[in-house]
Amino acid sequence: MRQAILLLSAFIFILYALPGASQVTITQSDLLRPASFTDSSLVITDPGTPFPEEGANILWDYSTLGEGVLETTVYTDATTDPDFTDALNYFSSDIELFLGGFTFEVTSNLYDAIDADGWYRTGRSFGSLTVPLTPLSGGANDRIDYIANKFDYVGRTNIMELPMTYQDQWEGSYYYDLNYEVTAVAFGLNQTPAFTRTTITEEREVVGYGSIILPRSDGDPSGEIEVLLVKGSLVEVDSFFLGGSLAPQAILDAFGLEQGLAKGRNFYNFYAPGIGTPVLLSESPLGGGATNRIVYWSQVADMATSTEELRVPVAKSFPNPASTTSSITIILEQFTSSGQVRFIDLQGRVLQTVDYTSNGSNSLDVEIPASLSNGMFMYQVTDEDNVLIGIGKLQVF
Structure with missing residues (x-):
C-alpha cells in the first residue's frame, strides 16, 4: 500500500475523456487548466525504465512503477497580472546558477498561458539577490547584484499545440534576460550593468497514441486511459553580456563561465484529453539514451477503476x-x-x-x-x- 498522501489537483474535477475512435485528438476545450490549483505528482529517479515505444494503438503499462517521492506545485492565478496580460497562472521555478565552483539560486516564477493555438510559457519574474565575489576576485566589496524584474519571453514554443493529434510536430525558440550589476575592482567594474541571456530551443512531435495504465495511490493498476505520446527535446544556451557587449573572456575565465554552453534534456510526455497536465513524464539529460527520471500523476489513475476507462459522464x-x-x-x-x-x-x-x-x-x-x-x-x-x-x-x- 502506498503511504504517500496525495493532494488532489483542482483540475481533477474537470476531467473530460470521451470514449470513441482509437485515434486521440486534444482540443482547446479538452485542456482545462484552472487559474489556481495545487498539482501533486510522484517522482522516481533512475527508474531503470526504457523510453516508451512509439507508434499507433499502443498500450503502455506503467502499473509496476516503484514508490515515488511526492512533489507538489502550487499554481497561482495570474489572470489579473498587469505585467503578463496573457498569463493564466504562475508557479515557483527558481533558476540555479553556477559561478566559480559555487552554486546558488535566484528566486523565479514561471508564467503559463493558453490560447487557441496552444499551451505555452509566456514569461518569468525574478527576485533580487546579492552574491559576494570575494572568494573569486579577492576584492572585499566585489559582488553581483541580481535585480528583481519581470520579463516577457521573446518568441514562443507551445508545450502543447491545439488541436493536437498523432504525427503533429512543431518547434520554436524564445529567450529571457536575467539582469544584474557587477562590482569587481580588479576589472574596473563598479555596479556595471550586465545580463545573462538564456535562449531555449524546443522540438516536439506526437509520436504515438493509445492507452496507458498507471499505478493508483493504493498500488493497484488503473484502467486504460486514452493518451497521446509527445516526444521532445529542450536545449538551453547561455550568453553573458557586460556593459552592452559580450563579456570579455578574461572575466568569464575568472568566474568559471563559458560562453554559449548548451544544456538540456530529452523527454516523452503522455497527455490525456481533459487533463491539464501530463499524466506521465519520462526524461533524460540531453544526449542520454535511457530514462533517468519519471514523473507520474497517480490521482489521474485513481479516477479510473481497474476495469473502466477514465471518463466523466456527458451532460x-x-x-x-x-x-x-x-x-x-x-x-x-x-x-x-x-x-x-x-x-x-x-x-x-x-x-x-x-x-x-x-x-x-x-x-x-x-x-x-x-x-x-x-x-x-x-x-x-x-x-x-x-x-x-x-x-x-x-x-x-
Missing part, C-alpha cells in the same frame, strides 16, 4: 445554442437532488456558479448567467457532495 443540454436571457435543461446520466452548475471559459476559469435542485430526477433547469458573453463555454454539474456527475459544452449568443 447534454437544450436548447444549445442558447441566449443569456433564457434557461437551459441539462440531462444527466444519473439522478440527483441538488448541487451546483459551474460555467467555465475555454481557459479553464470558473466564471459563474449556479445552485440547482431537481427533486431526485436526472434533469435540471438552470438559468444562464446574464454576465456570460457570447461564445463557447464548458459547464460542470456537481451533486450535493461536490462530486462531479456531468460535463458538457454550451454555445451562448
Whole structure:
C-alpha cells in the first residue's frame, strides 16, 4: 500500500475523456487548466525504465512503477497580472546558477498561458539577490547584484499545440534576460550593468497514441486511459553580456563561465484529453539514451477503476445554442437532488456558479448567467457532495 498522501489537483474535477475512435485528438476545450490549483505528482529517479515505444494503438503499462517521492506545485492565478496580460497562472521555478565552483539560486516564477493555438510559457519574474565575489576576485566589496524584474519571453514554443493529434510536430525558440550589476575592482567594474541571456530551443512531435495504465495511490493498476505520446527535446544556451557587449573572456575565465554552453534534456510526455497536465513524464539529460527520471500523476489513475476507462459522464443540454436571457435543461446520466452548475471559459476559469435542485430526477433547469458573453463555454454539474456527475459544452449568443 502506498503511504504517500496525495493532494488532489483542482483540475481533477474537470476531467473530460470521451470514449470513441482509437485515434486521440486534444482540443482547446479538452485542456482545462484552472487559474489556481495545487498539482501533486510522484517522482522516481533512475527508474531503470526504457523510453516508451512509439507508434499507433499502443498500450503502455506503467502499473509496476516503484514508490515515488511526492512533489507538489502550487499554481497561482495570474489572470489579473498587469505585467503578463496573457498569463493564466504562475508557479515557483527558481533558476540555479553556477559561478566559480559555487552554486546558488535566484528566486523565479514561471508564467503559463493558453490560447487557441496552444499551451505555452509566456514569461518569468525574478527576485533580487546579492552574491559576494570575494572568494573569486579577492576584492572585499566585489559582488553581483541580481535585480528583481519581470520579463516577457521573446518568441514562443507551445508545450502543447491545439488541436493536437498523432504525427503533429512543431518547434520554436524564445529567450529571457536575467539582469544584474557587477562590482569587481580588479576589472574596473563598479555596479556595471550586465545580463545573462538564456535562449531555449524546443522540438516536439506526437509520436504515438493509445492507452496507458498507471499505478493508483493504493498500488493497484488503473484502467486504460486514452493518451497521446509527445516526444521532445529542450536545449538551453547561455550568453553573458557586460556593459552592452559580450563579456570579455578574461572575466568569464575568472568566474568559471563559458560562453554559449548548451544544456538540456530529452523527454516523452503522455497527455490525456481533459487533463491539464501530463499524466506521465519520462526524461533524460540531453544526449542520454535511457530514462533517468519519471514523473507520474497517480490521482489521474485513481479516477479510473481497474476495469473502466477514465471518463466523466456527458451532460447534454437544450436548447444549445442558447441566449443569456433564457434557461437551459441539462440531462444527466444519473439522478440527483441538488448541487451546483459551474460555467467555465475555454481557459479553464470558473466564471459563474449556479445552485440547482431537481427533486431526485436526472434533469435540471438552470438559468444562464446574464454576465456570460457570447461564445463557447464548458459547464460542470456537481451533486450535493461536490462530486462531479456531468460535463458538457454550451454555445451562448
